[in-house]
Amino acid sequence: MAPHITLVGTLLLLATATPAPHPLTGEEILQAMDRNRNYDHIVFSARMEIHVRDQVRIKTMEVKSRASERKSVVEFTNPEDRGTRYLMLGDNLWIYFPDEDDTVKISGHMLKEGMMGSDVSYEDALDADVLADKYDIQVVGEEEVDGRLCYVVELKAKVRKVPYFSRKIWVDKTWFIAWREEMYGKSGKLLKVARTLKVKEIGGRYIPVRTEVASALKKNSRTIFEMLNVSFDIPVPEDLFTQRFLQR
């Protein structure tokens, strides 16, 4: 699980929870993180900065989601990709390319490809399942990271269908958001590092509105994802989450 790099649900997984009065088990820590996804609808704009060495590429998008149902629609608004839309329904992802009027299902290993050339993969964006259902969890200690006191938990996959075989998450002890995360492949190789850069209180929730994902496989490559104009529980029409809508 990469809570801080998913477009919708998992970003909000990083929201706040009540500080625990006693030491928590790993399961309880992750359940507290998962509980932060107790919202139905979310609408926000987003800005993605893709940094490669000294160059930056900007992508902007509008996101509408029924997070509890794992349904999302993303529409890119920057000139290069304007009109390109993503439809996520559960574990399925389709991309609509307006120039060719083509709706393409993204499947297989192509899900590991970076979205729009970023360090955030399609698989990351689809990864909104409950962490405790997919990983065995172990609390390995507490550390202070960038001034925030965190639980350090290690996750090992207990099911096959996970984007990362193991993870190490520094969970903020107050807000129960992933302050930092390292994602590893089956060989133990570090694949990505993510960290929260900015947290904002919105509607009584603490939201990590600015996060960074860096690829460990590509030198000098990182992506900063920023959420703007976040609104919760504004009803999002059901018919947005259809292939028919993609082509409108």
Added chain:
Amino acid sequence: MQGLRWPALLASMCSSIACLAPAHAGANPAQGGLEFQGWLRADLGVLTPLDPLELERTEFLGLHLLNITARNENRAFAKVEANLDVTLPYGLYRCSAGGEPVGLELRKLYMSLFFEHADVSLGRQIIHFGKGTVLSPMDVFTSVDYFDLEFRRRGTDVARVKVAFSPASGADLIAALPAWPGDLNEGSAAMKLFTNLAGWDLSGVGIYRYGSTEAVTGVGFKGDLVVGVHGEAVAHVDWDRGETAWEFMIGADYSIHNRWFFAIEGLYRTGTQTDQDGATIAGNLEATPSTPENGAAPQTDDPCAGSVGLALPAFRPDLFGTIRFSVNDLTSITAMLLGSVQDGIFLPTLELSHSLFQNVDTVFYFRVPVTGTGRAAPAGLWTGLWVVARF
């Protein structure tokens, strides 16, 4: 099939509808007006003979292409969209374009009305029925430009009704428009049913051509078996002759560590499919194959001898593959092969792509046709530089 009167009629209708929308889009962009986007591409290159003794025959080729899309901003109830290519060909590209200094191609011009249970569209649209990137026998209404590095498609004049059964399933009903008021026998009708089951996209199509004795039916799928896989099977049934010809396509894609990307498609045909004039087709009913028709050896006194259009004999691709290495998020190297095992012709391409600035990309590419024994010798090595700016 691309009659001139339908675009003219649609242009009139679309412009009328567009005028109904408020023109003051800047005041409140979500409320109405038209939005524009597009790109400008410069493609400059040389065609160099492979024989070192003929280097003086090196030819220049270039193509400037302006693509503009216009559509209404508020698409809650209807959509009007136009997509136009304006081309300025130079050198051998101009020869391929018949010497015309400026080319215009209206790729899309249509209007759609959105009802509760169906979307109804009329006009020139790009109809993408198949699952394949390049080789797609189910794509009976569109043709692929095999010479374009992005494999762009052309539009077809159709009336279309889309009905949704669920978020990921529905029906797509299409009637190809004849060159009005031409003979109805020029048209085609088709239906596509599609759904998603257990993570697999499944579809079935049936196509009937008026005035012919042939029907086309096919099925397609796309899903996940560790590698991404997709495929199509299409039958061309001619009940007058009692013959059935088949086309099978299978494709796969795979990636390693978000650095290496592989994709392959293969097409196998049995029997021969013909169009209404008896000409062999590759499954595309509405358009001729995009590879050049003329396989004759160029005449030396022809000023366009060796032009791109004559550089290759006609061929029907049945093999496509790419290997892409992502150096970083801005730069990648791609090796691509398009060819016909059946015809003994291959078109390998090597590309170096780089994002120069925000919205500006460049591609440096090499392309050399390879032909089998008994075929005309290839014209030479294409070396080109592509720069595209989007707005």
